[in-house]
Amino acid sequence: MFKKMIAVLSLFFSTTALAEFSCEVEVNRVLVYANGSVNVLHSGRNEYTYICNLNSERQGVGITTCAMWTSMLQNIQKSYAKAIFYYPGSGDCSTLATYGSAPVPVYIGSMK
Secondary structure (H helix, E strand, O other): OHHHHHHHHHHHOOOOOOOEEEEEEEEEEEEEOOOOEEEEEEOOOOOEEEEEEOOOOEOOEOHHHHHHHHHHHHHHHHOOOEEEEEEEOOOOHHHOOOEOOOOOOOEEEEEO
């Protein structure tokens, strides 16, 4: 009984279920649209990635967080530093969904 329980629990907590990935990239462009959408073009994908909206919550990312991310990304771009985008799930930067299909990052950071 104990072995069966361990086997079942290991399925729930397998590394595939908890997979995640990050992108350490150069920020090429930060676009802010009239509707509040923020799109980023970075070296990891070379397509625009929709990360958040300055007017409304998107997939749990509020407008204050979006404003901070936008400012940080603009500063990273100006200083020629690198950004790190951390995502849940499996994947990598080169296959990251683009535009409105893009998942929101768990966090965005600055690397120098």
